[in-house]
Each structure stands twice: as C-alpha cells, then as structure tokens.
Amino acid sequence: MIFPIEQLIEYDRNMYEVTCAASRRAYQLSMMRDPEVEKNDGKVVSLGARQVFTGRVAFRLED
Numbered sequence: 001m002i003f004p005i006e007q008l009i010e011y012d013r014n015m016y017e018v019t020c021a022a023s024r025r026a027y028q029l030s031m032m033r034d035p036e037v038e039k040n041d042g043k044v045v046s047l048g049a050r051q052v053f054t055g056r057v058a059f060r061l062e063d
Contacts, residue, residue, distance in 0.1 A: 007053050021059035022049035
C-alpha cells in the first residue's frame with residue numbers, strides 16, 4: 001500500500017516534519033508489531049506515512 005503521488009504534490013506543510021513523523025510512526029508500528037503491518041505486507045514506512053498524511057495519526061513539535 002503506497003500513498004498516491006498526488007498527496008505528496010498537494011501537501012503544503014513542512015515536508016521535513018512530516019517525513020520525520022512518518023519515520024517515527026513506522027518505528028512505533030514495527031516495535032508494537034501492529035497487526036495492520038501484516039495486512040500491509042510488512043511495509044511499515046508506507047503504512048506510517050499513510051497514517052500521518054491522512055491524519056489518522058497526529059504529530060506535534062516539541063520545544
């Protein structure tokens with residue numbers, strides 16, 4: 001499951017922040033052994049990115 005390129009093109013926020021959030025989420029998914037990872041053929045990075053891009057998982061910056 002890979003998210004559409006249109007979402008990347010239309011994304012108007014900081015790409016570095018969302019990339020960091022997606023990689024952090026991918027790490028969390030792999031450590032939790034989330035069953036959704038199995039449904040996604042073990043592709044934690046694309047799953048984490050999709051969750052961040054669709055707003056299913058929120059992120060914030062800490063000072």
